[in-house]
Amino acid sequence: MPAAPAEAGAVRPRPVRPDWVSKTLAGLLLGFSLSLVAAGLLMTQLPGMPLPVSGQLAMWLVPPVWLGVLSGVYFFSSGLRAWAWLLGANVVALGVWWLVRQGGAA
Numbered sequence: 001m002p003a004a005p006a007e008a009g010a011v012r013p014r015p016v017r018p019d020w021v022s023k024t025l026a027g028l029l030l031g032f033s034l035s036l037v038a039a040g041l042l043m044t045q046l047p048g049m050p051l052p053v054s055g056q057l058a059m060w061l062v063p064p065v066w067l068g069v070l071s072g073v074y075f076f077s078s079g080l081r082a083w084a085w086l087l088g089a090n091v092v093a094l095g096v097w098w099l100v101r102q103g104g105a106a
Contacts, residue, residue, distance in 0.1 A: 022079025030086035031069030
């Protein structure tokens with residue numbers, strides 16, 4: 001039985017972009033480092049809290065931040081943009097962490 005002809009206005013699905021691997025790797029690697037820096041920033045803001053409590057809070061901050069970045073990375077138009085933006089976010093976050101640790105943040 002022959003296949004039915006495609007309708008004139010039918011929308012063909014887009015093929016899977018080949019850069020999904022680079023986006024995934026950017027989300028896995030740079031998202032993980034960004035989540036660790038976020039946990040470090042949280043730890044700098046909880047100096048009076050007992051270490052077991054603040055450590056648990058920081059530890060449980062890592063998965064939501066990491067998975068949020070990992071799921072949001074597919075909104076970038078290319079893998080290169082994902083790597084660039086996440087690398088920039090990591091640099092900014094590390095800079096903020098360093099300033100807070102030095103006591104230079106207002």
